[in-house]
Amino acid sequence: MDVKPRQGIVEVEVTRGGRWESVHAVAWALAAADDRPADGTVAALPDVFPRSAVKPLQALPVIETGAADRFGVSAAELALAAASHSGEPDHVAGVRGILAKAGCTVADLACGTHAPFAAAAAADLVRRGLEPSAIEHNCSGQHAAFLLVARHLGAAPGGYTAADHPVQRLVTEVLADLAGLPLGTDRFGIDGCGIPTFAIPLDRLAVAWARFAAPDSVAVVRREAARRVLAAMVAHPRLVAGSDRFDTLVMESIGPRAVVKAGAEGVSCAAVPGAGLGIAVKALDGAGRAAEIVMAALLGRHVPELPAAAAARLSERAAPVIRRGDGTPVGGLRLVAGSRLD
Numbered sequence: 001m002d003v004k005p006r007q008g009i010v011e012v013e014v015t016r017g018g019r020w021e022s023v024h025a026v027a028w029a030l031a032a033a034d035d036r037p038a039d040g041t042v043a044a045l046p047d048v049f050p051r052s053a054v055k056p057l058q059a060l061p062v063i064e065t066g067a068a069d070r071f072g073v074s075a076a077e078l079a080l081a082a083a084s085h086s087g088e089p090d091h092v093a094g095v096r097g098i099l100a101k102a103g104c105t106v107a108d109l110a111c112g113t114h115a116p117f118a119a120a121a122a123a124d125l126v127r128r129g130l131e132p133s134a135i136e137h138n139c140s141g142q143h144a145a146f147l148l149v150a151r152h153l154g155a156a157p158g159g160y161t162a163a164d165h166p167v168q169r170l171v172t173e174v175l176a177d178l179a180g181l182p183l184g185t186d187r188f189g190i191d192g193c194g195i196p197t198f199a200i201p202l203d204r205l206a207v208a209w210a211r212f213a214a215p216d217s218v219a220v221v222r223r224e225a226a227r228r229v230l231a232a233m234v235a236h237p238r239l240v241a242g243s244d245r246f247d248t249l250v251m252e253s254i255g256p257r258a259v260v261k262a263g264a265e266g267v268s269c270a271a272v273p274g275a276g277l278g279i280a281v282k283a284l285d286g287a288g289r290a291a292e293i294v295m296a297a298l299l300g301r302h303v304p305e306l307p308a309a310a311a312a313r314l315s316e317r318a319a320p321v322i323r324r325g326d327g328t329p330v331g332g333l334r335l336v337a338g339s340r341l342d
Contacts, residue, residue: 005031005203007045010339012283012290016322016331024290026266028298028341029280031206033217045202048282049189053263054205055142056082056229056271057178057212061170062145063225067152071101073145078232079239080141084262086242087116087136094239095135098144102151109134110161111143111193118242139193141239146171146195161194168196175200177219178208192264202280205269209278213271230273233259246292246317250299253313257303260295262288268295274304293318293333294341301341 007029014022027045059081062068068078077098085091099105115122116136125132134140143160146167150157155166162168175198176183183198191197200208211218215226233240237251240261246268247260260270266283268291279298283290296317300306306314322331335341 005029005035005206006342007203007206008340009045009284010294010341011336012293012333013336014322014331014333021331023336024266024287025284026290026294027202027282027284028294029203029206030298030302030342031203031210031278031280032276033207033210033214033278035203035207035210046282046284047187047199047201048205048267048280049191049197049199049263049265050205050267050269050280051191051197051263051265052084052139053261053267053269053280054175054208055084055139056233056259056261057175057208058082058142058171059145059229060174060222060225061149061167063228064174064222065149065152065170067149068228070152071148073098073101073148075228075232076236076239077101077141077145078229079236081145082229082233082261083141083240084138084247085141085239086118086245087121087132087138088118088242089121091141091239091242092135095140095144098141098148099135102144102148102157104144104147104151104157106133106135108147108157109137109140109143111137111139113137117245120243137193143193161196163188163196172196172198174222175208177222178211179204180207202282205280206278209269209271209280210276211278213273213278214276217276230259230271233261246295250296250314250317254299254303254306254310257306257310258299260299262291266291268292270295270299272299272303275302277302289320289333293320293335297335297339298341 012024187198215223241247265286268281270279300314319334
């Protein structure tokens, strides 16, 4: 099928007192698994570093290599391998479980350290007189899974974040295959947690997610892996992000109809299995709040057979209210009137 991804750039405006206050430009792309790259007949979209928005795709080698089955990785642990978690107790416990199966400890994690995203979890560390460790880092589930793959391959766990480590070579091969383009040094960067990240055209990122959404469209070697990671995210949306986080709230509200994953600097991606669609969104100024609004609007428009309650929740996410400290509405965010999303 000779089809191009649908794509565009829209604006999200912030209002206060009924008047314009700020505006964000947001690029979006919507693709099917068999779409080919867009050409010069349409407005060019940017190459973007997807950051953590490709974690579900980066988790496929955990299954493809046989590591998941060898070490008895659960669906919850697969969800954490695809997660940017909030450092809440269930997140931390799950990551410890993956590390134990890998025969590793927190000291082996090379993701770095930051306080838990969840305010309650961060406050609990302070109350107990503890400093944050790498296990609270939002990427620790993914990194623990990388250590598991390294052990399965018989590779040294040290240096597992390097581009030439066997684990990262596998991860890069998966991304290149799903996106349908070479990922070489000309596209290379380093993510915040130390692993490679690659600049990918937004329409190819949407195609990669469409192939993830339609496992029968990908190489035989990764079909079962895609199905299992999708199922894990559907079954454990809370582990993919956490309390009061957009990805978790959206997946909890729409069930198996879509999975969503955010990345830093205003990236959001989604797989819509029922329609075989992939969605990629990038706020050009890096504003995550703007990416969420466009993603919610795209899901509301393109997820088939949405129950009324789920559609209503997505509509709320696409036009959130800004409130002052006592809860009184003072403004909001919304797509600029006339924005095209199909």
